[in-house]
Amino acid sequence: MPSGCRCLHLLVLLCILGAPGRPARADDCSSHCDLAHGCCAPDGSCRCDPGWEGLHCERCVRMPGCQHGTCHQPWQCICHSGWAGKFCDKDEHICTSQSPCRNGGKCVYDGGGEYHCVCLPGFHGRDCERKAGPCEQAGSPCRNGGQCQDNQGFALNFTCRCLAGFVGARCEVNVDDCLMRPCANGATCIDGTNRFSCLCPEGFAGRFCTINLDDCASRPCQRGARCRDRVHDFDCLCPSGYGGKTCEFVLPVPEPATTMGTPLEPTSAVVVPATRPAPHTAGAGLLRISVKEVVRKQEAGVGESSLVALVVFGALTAALVLATVLLTLRAWRRGICPAGPCCYPAPHYAPARQDQECQVSMLPARFPLPPDLPPEPGKTTAL
Secondary structure, three states: OOOHHHHHHHHHHHHOOOOOOOOOOOHHHHHOOOOOOOOEEOOOOEOOOOOOOOOOEEEEEEEEOOOOOOOOOOOOOOOOOOOEEOOOOOOOHHHHHOOOOOOHHHHHHHEEEEEEEOOOOOEOOOOOOOOHHHHHHHHOOOOOOOOOOOOOOOOOEEEEEEOEEEEEEOOOEOOOHHHHHHHHOOOOEEOOOEEEEOOOOOOEOOOOOEEEEEOOOOOOOOOEEEEEOOEEEEEEEEOOEOOOOOOOOOOOHHHHEEEEOEEOOOOOOOEEEEEEEEOOOOOOEEEEEOOOOOOOHHHHHHHHEEEEEHHHHHHHHHHHHHHHHHHHHHHHHHHOOOOOOOOOOOOOOOOHHHHOOOOOOOOOOOOOOOOOOOOOOOOOOOO
């Protein structure tokens, strides 16, 4: 069914149903609207079909991009006189109107808006715009994909525009991307072309080997033990009574050590006074250390730490006793008793002083008693 008939039937249907708006004037619309390319709207305006435009839908829509052309049907591009090409953008008189050839080149028209230039010696390019300069004379000197530049041949020397990752006059040097040591945790850096890669050691991952893999992710610990992650390793904090790398072993319970059915008591060092007093000492005696015989380690069940502590304690006690004996002998040799008839017999002892009693003092003879505190007769003074 033609589009005009469809629009007319639609208009009639809307009128029957009582569409809102002002009454349609179908006669007025049909008189000026091209019903072959559109239809009349309920408001009396002309509504165009796709590909047509204009007040009365009388003009076709050209192909997008068409410059010097027209259309008879939608999306056409029919070129005007003197223009050619798909979009009518090529001048057929290009060689006669304005020659595109440069540097003395001759323009030759090929038809359909196409042309070519015949260049003079030493020039080349579509429009003879390039000169046989340093780049052409050097024969593509740039390496690794570099682009040679010489100002279209008019420069005295050429330069190379290098791709990323290369440097040098001719782009011959590959930049060492591992120079800044981007890989962490002892990883090996592998240089590439404008890139690098890290060969991570065991236990690390990521682009820069900065991610420590969680060795506890697989839950290796048994018996409900807590797992502690390390570098490519793990530790299990086993509960009491279990051991092993993953707490898989049940530890035996040690039996209490006894001797003849009676638990052993820890040995101790006993300090007793010596039976023979030292000569010329008042109330001081030699000390002798008596240590019980150490029960053999395997039978008594005494731990190594207890045995070491016992030996150290005995050695300290013996050292204390020895120091006491040495100090006592030293004091005796220096003569602790005061000089007088009590300690040393003197040939010049005067009978007139026989009634004088001896005074016993703990101070040496070279330290006399103070004059303001004379000892009372018949008493023994001790400091």
